[in-house]
Amino acid sequence: MGLNQEMETRLQTLIRSNQPENRMKWLKEWKAQGKKVIGLMDIYVPEEVISAAGILPWRITGSWDDSDPHAALYRPEMSCRYCSHVLESVLSGTLDQLDGFVCIPVDDDFKRLWDVLHYLKKPPMTYIMYLPHSYSELTLGMWNKSILELKQVLEDWTGKTISDDALSEQIAIYNRMRGLLRQVYELRKRPVPALTGAEALGLVTAARIMPREEFSNELEALLPYLRERRGTFRDSSCRVLVCSEYLDNPAYVQLVEDCGAAVVMDEFDTGSKYFWGQVEVGSQNPWEALGKRYMDRPGTSRMENWTEQIGQIRDWVKEYNVRGIVELRQLYSLPLAYRFLIMKKELAAANIPYVSLDREYHLAQTGMLSTRVEAFLEMIKGG
Template sequence: MASTDAEAKLKWLIGVHLPENRNQWALEWRRQGRRVVGTLDCLIPEEIFYAAGMLPYRIIASHRADTPNAHLWRPVDVCRYCNHVLESLLTGELDFLDGLVFTDWDDDERRLYDVSHHLGKPAFNYIIHVPHQNSELAYNYYAKSLRRFISDLETALEVKVTDDALWEAIKIYDKMRRLLMKLYEWRKREAPPVSGAEALGIVLAAFFMPKERYVAELESLMDYLESRQTSLKRPQHRLLVASDRLDNLGYMELIEEEGAVVAMDDLDTGSRYFWQTAGSDSDPLYVLARRYISKPACPRMFFFDQQVEQVAQWVKEYNIDGVLHLPHMGSFDRLCCNPYFLERLTELGIPVMTFLREYHLANVGQLKTRIGAFLETLEARARPG
């Protein structure tokens, strides 16, 4: 593939998540008489929907500055992501969904399930408890919960999930994961092949495309990406961004416009979405339960030490100069983790800055000022003497 064609395809893939692009596959799925099911976090095994012949659709919500319809049902000062999802549900933007599957990621997602179930938008609403422990007991419990979920899904939406179909789904999803992990491996280079914003866009595309199509498109770009260099102008510092439900490339672009490169992330919309394959041993639901619980953790899992040590390991492997911690307002699990997160990284000698952000891109001037000041401290730290 010529480099100009490959670059055009890469830009297209990065733009799949944009509002004008992301629904095309879901709408085509519905036109073919097939089902589309929405999810809100990375704890639900999408392989189940794939095995059922359904299209999983990870929701990027409205990025409007205000959510007036949602405020009729939920307080203003709670999880901004959940309020934006509810706004999208109430305004009809997600009417193409046949179902919406929640977890108890946090209290806000549970309460969003209550509202969605009460409104009957969409008709099929389901919530699954995900254990907070990383243990054999947790894997077995979650596998049994997934088996019950499949039974209810088959009845409600008239689909069928077999073990053979699950293994086929695991195979294609693990191929996707290996491709993305290879791309992230290349980000360890002094001159990464993609910027942080581009990397986020590439991962977000997987939320909306049929996985065979996504894997084929990404695989066709790997030779080009291996030799590509980001177009960022002489980034001075390598940063890791940690957050949850960060699906707006504007945040990454703002950071990198200040003279840094986001060389790694601790995001459920980034590394934590695909890190770690499921494997092919044992029962397929046990394999999935183990993978989704034992992958790099988010704060809701409450083994904060493992999460922070994973970030510290990435800092070392990716030669990171500093960590930007960007919890979104109302992300109470991450805010609960924040004191330990900051204290432990500081103990390890890793510079870290926290900025409480909105779900949509807001407070741009303040954030630019804080990032600029943080980069100045990194510059001073790097000076000899």
């Protein structure tokens, strides 16, 4: 096997880490060492605190099956599909090895999911954090207090103290990981990006389920190969940015690319927004520095700074030479539905082509989505 083929095999193995047949590997290995694993659903839970407690923060991917019969007993059909498919994974026993679950109140759907898990004690420890809806000096102080409350909960649960030094060590590990992913995303600015959009999503979701140092070591080893690599696109000139939240199945991004687009940037909580922004090092109070980073980086639609979020999208459009934006809004995900009206108005004012399409959490209605994406791409190609 040639060197390039060996590196390509390693890259594809990393990209496919969060596929259903692979994603439990690191959870099981961590548990085999007698350590605990906490499941997460949102990017606002500060992973560094969990890692500093010697626990693996592991992003929960819901069932990708086309039905959720167990969850349907607890949740109405017209509710957040990600939450429903996560509950399906819990109730079907897929996530029995999780020791704990920490979430934030994204909306009432997330709160009700926590209610069910807490009532069923699946997993044994469940905790819901406070998160403000806006960012100010006052709310930052409240957010920092919430992080310290999480620290106390973890210390009480594990019987171990989380020191400032332990947190600072994890901040360095996570900053390294974020810096490496930013380098990869820089390679998406090229005329022919190093990775397809589907591959980039696979890479970032891998980072969220592996021990972060192990992931960073592998990605760093692959970077020289990535700098020479060219992604496979039908048309690399039809450059689009895809927006969504709780989208963890690369097949949705692949669908857009199969229609003839090159997805060169994303606005995903499972992508760019997960790793954008570093924690300031050298601060006398690493806890406050940590809290500030989680508020400073590009926000999700759950936060109310929608104009700033759209401003970040406009910046990415320029930086990545994007010709149009495809939004894949998960059904019944209310924060994105609220932001949509402002997105539509402001992107039209900026003359940025934009289409917003509803999708399921699991891969579904691919024919309808492909037809609408193809029509949008024909429009921007002819514009």
